[in-house]
Amino acid sequence: MTLTHEHYGWTLERYILEQQLQHPGATGELTKLFQQLALAGKIIGSRVNKAGLADVLGVTGETNVQGEQVQKLDEFANRMLIQCLETGGQVCLMGSEEVDDPIPIPTRYPKGRYVLMFDPLDGSSNIDVNISIGTIFSVHRRISEGSEPGMADCLQPGRSQVAAGYIIYGSSTMFVYTTGAGVHGFTLDPTVGEFFLSHPDIKIPERGKLYSINEGNRAQWSDGICRWVDWLKTPDKATGRPYSSRYIGTLVADFHRTLLKGGIFSYPADKKNANGKLRLLYECAPMAMLAEQAGGAASTGNQPVLDVMPTELHQRVPLFIGSKGDVADALERIK
Numbered sequence: 001m002t003l004t005h006e007h008y009g010w011t012l013e014r015y016i017l018e019q020q021l022q023h024p025g026a027t028g029e030l031t032k033l034f035q036q037l038a039l040a041g042k043i044i045g046s047r048v049n050k051a052g053l054a055d056v057l058g059v060t061g062e063t064n065v066q067g068e069q070v071q072k073l074d075e076f077a078n079r080m081l082i083q084c085l086e087t088g089g090q091v092c093l094m095g096s097e098e099v100d101d102p103i104p105i106p107t108r109y110p111k112g113r114y115v116l117m118f119d120p121l122d123g124s125s126n127i128d129v130n131i132s133i134g135t136i137f138s139v140h141r142r143i144s145e146g147s148e149p150g151m152a153d154c155l156q157p158g159r160s161q162v163a164a165g166y167i168i169y170g171s172s173t174m175f176v177y178t179t180g181a182g183v184h185g186f187t188l189d190p191t192v193g194e195f196f197l198s199h200p201d202i203k204i205p206e207r208g209k210l211y212s213i214n215e216g217n218r219a220q221w222s223d224g225i226c227r228w229v230d231w232l233k234t235p236d237k238a239t240g241r242p243y244s245s246r247y248i249g250t251l252v253a254d255f256h257r258t259l260l261k262g263g264i265f266s267y268p269a270d271k272k273n274a275n276g277k278l279r280l281l282y283e284c285a286p287m288a289m290l291a292e293q294a295g296g297a298a299s300t301g302n303q304p305v306l307d308v309m310p311t312e313l314h315q316r317v318p319l320f321i322g323s324k325g326d327v328a329d330a331l332e333r334i335k
């Protein structure tokens with residue numbers, strides 16, 4: 001779909017409502033869930049923009065479940081998402097990268113049909129240095145009919161996600177999502193306070209010219225990963241090599257660039273971390289759904305990320321994600 005002047009003024013809300021009209025059975029609950037996510041994104045984005053002014057920088061002194069220091073903004077983002085989503089009656093349970101256990105909906109609020117998993121502020125080590133950060137979300141259908149929602153609702157494979165997306169707080173704030181009918185991007189106009197359609201039906205190029213990996217970890221890589229990265233750097237006109245290197249250290253930002261420009265992002269397993277660093281439910285599965293919906297691919301190195309059956313809430317998996325051709329090359333060469 002090409003953006004024309006007819007799309008001027010299409011807000012995120014209107015776009016989702018239009019999509020809902022194409023599904024006569026839809027109840028509008030997912031639309032409401034998205035409205036609340038967008039609201040949380042606007043509130044978090046506005047706080048992120050004032051990060052240098054307000055008393056929000058630095059750490060709280062606590063460590064989260066991953067053993068990392070909790071940044072004040074992480075805490076704020078986590079609280080905002082919970083507050084915005086727990087009251088509306090669309091969600092029955094939540095899971096956050098910052099919280100050890102599933103987050104129940106307080107008994108005073110109605111429970112809905114959906115389970116929401118999120119990374120409230122991805123790339124938090126980049127907060128203090130004014131580099132793009134983001135919020136990632138993943139939505140599943142509740143499977144615990146007739147009983148209290150629980151862990152089984154959270155531990156669903158990426159393939160059964162109903163929706164996934166992220167909000168990037170960068171040079172502009174963008175909301176990028178899929179409900180299984182393509183990937184669509186909206187840019188926040190801060191003067192109006194609305195997300196407007198700016199990137200309809202995003203497609204990842206079949207191949208790119210960029211690779212994105214933390215080369216500081218090379219000493220820990222397998223021979224296969226070393227060989228593959230060396231190959232990417234070896235000049236060869238026919239295959240467009242050498243690729244250029246880009247690495248931000250915020251998955252949302254590295255993935256957003258990969259989605260728009262093509263290429264590959266990877267956080268592989270290494271000698272220290274047998275499953276890499278990134279979390280399946282809050283980072284890899286939602287990004288994998290976006291990648292596949294945009295015509296790209298996402299693999300752990302052994303199987304499509306979307307096929308991994310989760311066994312733990314904070315499980316990690318290796319990730320190779322981006323242009324189909326580039327992911328296929330990686331899988332071929334790391335063997």
Ligand code: AFP
Binds near residue numbers: 121123124214254267
């Ligand atoms: P933080 O949220 O702790 O900054 O971690 C960000 C992240 O989970 C992901 O967004 C990055 O892709 C990855 O870690 C970067 O990890 P390295 O610093 O080890 O390269």
